[in-house]
Amino acid sequence: MTPDSATIVALATAPAAGAVGILRLSGPAALEVARRLAPGVPPSPTPRHAYLASFVDAVGAVLDEGLFLYFQAPRSFTGEDVVELHAHGSPRLLRLLLARALEDERVRPAFPGEFTRRAFLHGRIDLTRAEAVADLVAADSEAAVRAAAAGLSGALAERIRSLETPLRELHADLEGVLNFPDEAEGADAEAGPRVASLRSVAEALRAEVGRGRLVRQGARVALYGPVNAGKSTLFNRLVGEARALVDDEPGTTRDALEARVEWDGLGVTLYDTAGLREAPGRVEALGIARTRELLSAVDLAVLVLPPGTSREEAASWMRDAGATPVLAVTGKCDVLPGARAEQGSVGDGAGALPIGAGALPIGAGALPINDAASGGRSATLPSPAPPRVSGLTGEGVDALRTSVLARLWGGGTPSAVVLVSERHADALRRTAEALGRAEEASRVSTLEVLSGEVGLALEALGEVSGTSVSDALLDTLFQRFCIGK
Numbered sequence: 001m002t003p004d005s006a007t008i009v010a011l012a013t014a015p016a017a018g019a020v021g022i023l024r025l026s027g028p029a030a031l032e033v034a035r036r037l038a039p040g041v042p043p044s045p046t047p048r049h050a051y052l053a054s055f056v057d058a059v060g061a062v063l064d065e066g067l068f069l070y071f072q073a074p075r076s077f078t079g080e081d082v083v084e085l086h087a088h089g090s091p092r093l094l095r096l097l098l099a100r101a102l103e104d105e106r107v108r109p110a111f112p113g114e115f116t117r118r119a120f121l122h123g124r125i126d127l128t129r130a131e132a133v134a135d136l137v138a139a140d141s142e143a144a145v146r147a148a149a150a151g152l153s154g155a156l157a158e159r160i161r162s163l164e165t166p167l168r169e170l171h172a173d174l175e176g177v178l179n180f181p182d183e184a185e186g187a188d189a190e191a192g193p194r195v196a197s198l199r200s201v202a203e204a205l206r207a208e209v210g211r212g213r214l215v216r217q218g219a220r221v222a223l224y225g226p227v228n229a230g231k232s233t234l235f236n237r238l239v240g241e242a243r244a245l246v247d248d249e250p251g252t253t254r255d256a257l258e259a260r261v262e263w264d265g266l267g268v269t270l271y272d273t274a275g276l277r278e279a280p281g282r283v284e285a286l287g288i289a290r291t292r293e294l295l296s297a298v299d300l301a302v303l304v305l306p307p308g309t310s311r312e313e314a315a316s317w318m319r320d321a322g323a324t325p326v327l328a329v330t331g332k333c334d335v336l337p338g339a340r341a342e343q344g345s346v347g348d349g350a351g352a353l354p355i356g357a358g359a360l361p362i363g364a365g366a367l368p369i370n371d372a373a374s375g376g377r378s379a380t381l382p383s384p385a386p387p388r389v390s391g392l393t394g395e396g397v398d399a400l401r402t403s404v405l406a407r408l409w410g411g412g413t414p415s416a417v418v419l420v421s422e423r424h425a426d427a428l429r430r431t432a433e434a435l436g437r438a439e440e441a442s443r444v445s446t447l448e449v450l451s452g453e454v455g456l457a458l459e460a461l462g463e464v465s466g467t468s469v470s471d472a473l474l475d476t477l478f479q480r481f482c483i484g485k
């Protein structure tokens, strides 16, 4: 895993016109090569001092005037000698400077993520922080920026360390007993409980992958329900512009529409779907099939019900979402006569949804469905009424947004999240599984087996921090990065 000795070069800024464009070199020849482009800079420049310099071509003609910044190894981002040329942000000029740097045979173009990879290989940052760099660059919501920044300052690294350190100590204790049974007597006595508690730490960390995904990719929320319930009108209101067609003819929406919004810093992709109904036309039926497919893929389905929908009907609509959590709302609430409207207004009363009950049941689970025997009002289920909204007037829309976030997020703030990726979760799963087997071994097997499993747990965990990673894994990880990062 020793890095090669080549000096690498790449643009550190986007290849587009801008105020400033940066060419960055890292490696043993960085200073010498950069000084050939900026001969006015002294041979031993003061590290971290910004020199104003002329950048010249092969015959000494001036191409630009810019800043020259030298970072002396190991006090640099990569841990190697680094030079940055801060030129004017002309893509063509920067290509000229890049080509000049590449004329030296010690220099080659950097691979995607190679600067960060070198920072990792030189122990400047651990793997969780290197990955946080990529998360930060890719972040497209405020929550994603904040969570990545927490990762960059070592939040995940700290959590992993709090598992890795005691695990390593346990492993050392066990190996001690195995190697020096007389001296280390009793060091293994607590092995079972120690393993069990470490396992629960690993499981808890692993459980954060869901939140990590929500923050990283944003949540997906679909509006669905019967035709003509006011879904598209509500969608437009939530998005803040007239994206979806609205009409009083049932079956107006055929294709699902999507829009990206940011609520409380959390990215949310909102979908408007084709209304569901029996026996639609052929094209509309295709739209309905697509709605069902989408419903199974989203994080939350918002069921928009027309006023006066019966409890039985509502329950049946809710089943359409399958395993996806549902938040039911009563739409078009501006047409309701008032808070007492449900009394006798729909069907037989007992089976009707209480429409008017004011407050939003934030975080309430699925709409409780009372059976006939409970008389529609059981002692244990105070049957929260679906919150009322009107896409037309905007009433209840802010409260709906709050409810959606509460259902997606379930408390806490998105910025407090540790970004556990699918990759981390997989390594943590293997850690927990090995600890599970270790726990079993502590009861029924030999100390060798127990220690072996603890060793395997450590190895799996090392894939998160980077203490045990293969080159192949690093290749995959750093492919996510852009060139010059």
Ligand SMILES: Nc1nc2c(c(=O)[nH]1)N(C=O)[C@@H](CNc1ccc(C(=O)N[C@@H](CCC(=O)O)C(=O)O)cc1)CN2
Pocket (backbone or CB within 6 Å): 022, 071, 074, 075, 076, 077, 084, 124
């Ligand atoms: N111009 C520029 N801006 C940049 C970067 C860069 O490489 N160049 N970065 C690149 O991604 C980020 C900053 N990251 C950096 C991290 C460490 C060091 C560094 O020199 N570390 C030394 C010294 C620390 C100190 O003296 O406080 C070290 O860790 O030893 C520099 C940049 C974002 N902004």
Ligand SMILES: Nc1nc2c(ncn2[C@@H]2O[C@H](COP(=O)(O)OP(=O)(O)OP(=O)(O)O)[C@@H](O)[C@H]2O)c(=O)[nH]1
Pocket (backbone or CB within 6 Å): 226, 227, 228, 229, 230, 231, 232, 233, 234, 245, 246, 247, 248, 249, 250, 251, 252, 253, 254, 273, 274, 275, 276, 331, 332, 333, 334, 335, 389, 390, 391, 392, 393
């Ligand atoms: N009074 C009132 N009318 C509404 C409201 N929302 C929608 N409507 C009206 O109801 C009709 C249907 O609205 P849409 O938003 O197209 O309903 P939809 O659920 O998307 O309908 P489909 O796409 O056909 O399933 C239109 O005439 C809207 O103007 C509301 O909050 N209050």
Ligand SMILES: [Mg+2]
Pocket (backbone or CB within 6 Å): 231, 232, 233, 244, 245, 252, 253, 272, 273, 274, 275
């Ligand atoms: Mg519609």
